[in-house]
Amino acid sequence: MKKYYYWIILAALIIVLILLPKPLIVSPTVSTIITVLLGLALAGVLVLTLRGHMIGRRTVFLFIGVSLTLPFFMNYRMPIKVSPEVQTLYDAIAKLPPGSKVLAAFDYDPPSAPELQPQAEAFMAFAFKHNLKVIIMGLWPQGPQQADMAVTKVLQEPEIRAKNLRYGVDYVNLGFQSGNEFVIQRMGTSFSGMFPRDIYNTDYDKIPLLNGVENFSNIDFVFNLSSGQPGTVEWVQIAVDRYGVKLGAGNTAVQAPSVYPYLSSRRLTGLAGGMTGAAEFEQATKEIGKANTYILSQSFSHMVVIAFIIIGNAALFVGYRKSKQKGA
């Protein structure tokens, strides 16, 4: 087929997608049919692989794309059970009395936003509804900007808008500071030493919320959203172990397994790991958002990956049997 035909097909597909009626949601019956068809397609891949025809990588990519995209149009909802570590995190935040000062450390960038932004929004909504005072900062340059996006979105909720929250009184954004773990180290003795001004260059002493907040001893809880280094590990090593801070964390799924030792030793008070953790945290705080929408697609994609692993290994075992028979 000539190369420009592919561009024509792609352009036609995009035009059709733009002209389709919106929003496009299919009925549960159609959702079930789509699921069964996907299963049959995977069965077809299994048969081909067992016959010795390994499917091309682009076919695998197509399966992944389809398994992630189609659930957006489906009307399935699966109940989400809150895991013990997320429950611990929620309980720690829910126990904070109104007026408590919470330091929210945003240590992630846009690639990690699908996993961590829902957690940020759920946390900020919960904090504002329960009159917690939030001090935002970041060890990553993009962190405070992601925080701004979460705050802007959450402030539009009617219940929160009615509270007439004021910047500098109910929440403040100290911004980003370079220095990684040295920032945490310095904050242990003096917040104003590392953040002499907020993101609007207002002096630390002139911000009402920060009156009396000298260092970690004046903070009731630290909530860290982290996707790498510097992040939760550095907060545990310095803020928790040296300065005795109470820390809860939301991590990307890549990082979450490696902080379980801190969770087990109770240096970390709760952990929301990955998209599932985000969905569970939304359930626990009752701030249902994007993570709950994504979880169906997440489930489908996991099943497809598991299917491919099983198919690949089935081919391996069939190959072993054939070589044994040849040997015999």
Next chain:
Amino acid sequence: MDSTLIGTWLAALLTLGIMSFIYKDNLYYKICEAIFIGVSAGYWFITYFWDSLYRIAWIGIVHEGRYVLLGGVILGAMMLTRLFGKIGWIARWPLAFIVGATAGLKMMVYFTTNAMAQIHDTVYDTVTAFGGGDLYNLIGRLVILLGTVTGLVYFYFSKEHKGLFGGVAKVGTWFLMITFGASFGYTVMSRMSLLLGRIDFLLTDWLKLVK
């Protein structure tokens, strides 16, 4: 034309450009990649300027008279000599400062938190579990103790892994494989989540096919 609409279409075209790489490397992808490299470098450049150099150094020195910060500025300026071949050796001084400071801090925090505290908690939690009356917790703590000890035995490469020592190391290998399997599972979850975010943008914000 409203800037939000232009911005959404630009973001969608850039997203599709990067995604085109999964078909094969092409000029569209290369253009998007070049824009990404330039914009990333520029983003970090200007952010560090305003947040660190202006907010800490400039205001601290010029407006607050904290002249001790000049030391940092001089070291930082020495770092930039790396761009000039002949005097590039001067950049070793600030680099030595960064490496030394990091080594000093990391040595202490890693030793206390990642080594001593973890060893303490492994033993303490196991001992307290015996008196706790919760069988589930006790078995779990014993698993942690066994896995930690055997895993550390595996990492001891100064002795050949033979006999009883080799057997213990093998058990350690099994625990490490379970750990890596869990990490792999979580990595798959994470990568799928990242792709989900992009697909959500294309379907919701660009094509408006779903709410």
Next chain:
Amino acid sequence: MKREIPLIITFVAGVAFVLQYFIPHYPFNRFENIFSDWFSIVGAFAIWLGALSLMKLCLLNISKKSSDWPISLLIIVSFLAIVIAGAIDGFHGLNNVPATSFRDPGTNFDWLYQKVYTPLSSTMFAILAFFVASASYRAFRARNTAATLLLFSAFFVMIGRVPVGDYLSGWLPERMQLSHWANWLMAFPNTAGQRAVMIGIALGTVSTSLRIILGIERSHLEG
């Protein structure tokens, strides 16, 4: 002198942070504060060095008219676009009453962050999902006990950490359900392995840091 002074600087900086860990009082805390501030500033210059090195490389490519010089030109144009936008928005923000930030919604910098930087950086990492799936199909084989353990562990985590695991095993008692197995696996065997790795890395970090501070390890001064 070219080698000795950096070694002395490394030693002084390292020892300052070790001492303040044990003696957080004057004058050691003062040294810690000063060095932490210097670290932030030097760190910013290090980022500047990286960005300017990239620009130097691109300018060299353009001047030599190498085969990909248009790509280098595009990199420089993109770099300048966001730097100029951030600079102008920043200076305007200083003069506004009340002051605004260069990052505020509505600024050109924020527009470039939301519409250019975010989609590009997010998609770069997002396409890894395809390659992870393809690698799982082609390379993830249970050839021996260790690989089989790895496979089963990944299987339990992938299926147990999403609601479909409970959907499939909901009819079983709670402690037999897939989510419970996944939670148990993460809380105990995974923690054990991670702890062993963590302790091993910590001991390695301590020895390497000591070597660096004492000047035995000098690789950071090469070049």
